[in-house]
Amino acid sequence: MLPLQLGVSLDPQQYVPQLVSAATAVLLFIVVFAVIYLLGKSVMTRAVEEGLRRRGFDETIIGLAVSTTVVVTAVVAVALAATVAGFGVVLAAFATLAGALALAVGFAAQDLIANFVAGVFIIQDEPFTVGDWIEWDGNSGVVREIQLRVTKLDTFDNELVTVPNSDLANAAVVNNVANDQRRVSVGFGIGYDDDIGQARDAIVDEGSQIEGVLDDPEPTAPVTELGDSAVVLSGRIWIDPNTSSYGAVRAKFVEAVKERFDAEGIDMPYPNTELSGGLEVTNIDGAAGATSD
Template sequence: MISLQAAPIDLQQYIPDLISAFTTVVLFVVSFALIYWIGKSFMSRAVERGLEHRGFDRTLIDLAVSTTVVVVAVVAVALAATVAGFGVVLAAFATLAGALALAVGFAAQDLIANFVAGVFIIQDEPFSTGDWIEWDGNSGVVREIQLRVTKLDTFDNQLVTVPNSDLASAAVVNNEANDKRRVSVGFGIGYEDDIEQAREAIIDEGSRIEGVFDDPKPTAPVTELGDSAVVLQGRVWIDPKKHSYGAVRARFLEAVKERFDAEGIDMPYPNTELSGGIEVTNADEMEAPSDD
């Protein structure tokens, strides 16, 4: 009968390896914590103060600080791994991270483009919340500007969400950027009507509208000799931030129409006159209508 006796396990031989592993881990943790704390304290503060000094928007400052903290964390991991002797692991991780970043970059091109456009919109401020803007045949009042999209309300109270890259690449008209805006309305009168009488009526009614400036003064020059009317363009100036362009224009139209009706000034419809004659030939050859 053969008896098997287990060989004794010498734990002493594993102690150096355990101590080495423990030392490496502790060195990595301590190095990471120290580098991250110093880097975060210094870099985030430097970035925040630098951007505040240059007058950047608070949203962009917070974004830059958050990004800086992430970058500091990545750098701290890399340096701590190098100090602890994880060079091979770090190299493999860097290769994998690079490939992953490239794949994500290709997949998120539109997202990145909108994000970058949002940064420029927030910083350059071509428009702000509450402004009435127009772009590519569309219009709306800005409700909210985010880093990826801008939300607007149409005049029918519909919510429109527009990618920031579309607004950044389009010609955007801000109807409320300046403190003065001209409201122009064309009024047609008959060729027999008195131009000075019509002009006086337009200017007088325009100056009576609430919100219209005395300076620049309302004017009504002749801008067109149309096919059926002499067109005078009534021009008044308002503050678009205090008074609605559409409401002022509507009141202007209505007031001048009522004034013209009261003073007997014609506002002719487009019409066409035909001149000449009609000649009928071979009338004798036409058959008379039958009584049947």
């Protein structure tokens, strides 16, 4: 009522130019964004995918790189479209908000980012792959799945262990099945009076008869220690860890040698301590009278 009371008339036509200008700017933003995004996505993703595949990168990393390229292309398309459409204020606010958000996320997700980066290096460098038996920091297991954040392993007790990738990337990881040959070493102690040659022949013979043991390198049994109660021979046989189980072969080796030693009368002494000296017993006053009854 106030404009009418003051004699001011409302003319809808005066808002038409502003509305047309706003609509034009929005339409221009949409068109520019669509063109840049679709063109950039088509060109950049193809270039990234072909470049990484040509260099032999893992498919998981290629997929991640392609997804990241799509997101970056969308952000660039928004920025360029806003600039062309004249949304400078909106673009500045968007940049400020994005920077603050990225800083906050970076501080809050340091461990997540570290695991993510470690996962990329593990997948690319392949210190181990699915199915490998690995050991790290006193732990061991068979790799079930390698993800970008964690690696899942099965223990020999059939327990599932989920390990952050940063732990594996920063630890000394032993891959027990990485090579085509692996040595199985078992120490066998014999008595000092037993024949070393006889014991060595028994160990070598039994080791060579176990299924999965390689002929080259051939089994050996050198003397490695003169212990307190035994002469120790190290029985050494070689297997292909990709076709033979280390634990199963070792168990068969120990059992076969023990039975052979028993059959040939070769002693396998256990640690013992010999005491020498004298023992003096002194009666305490009153003890004899107390026990005479």
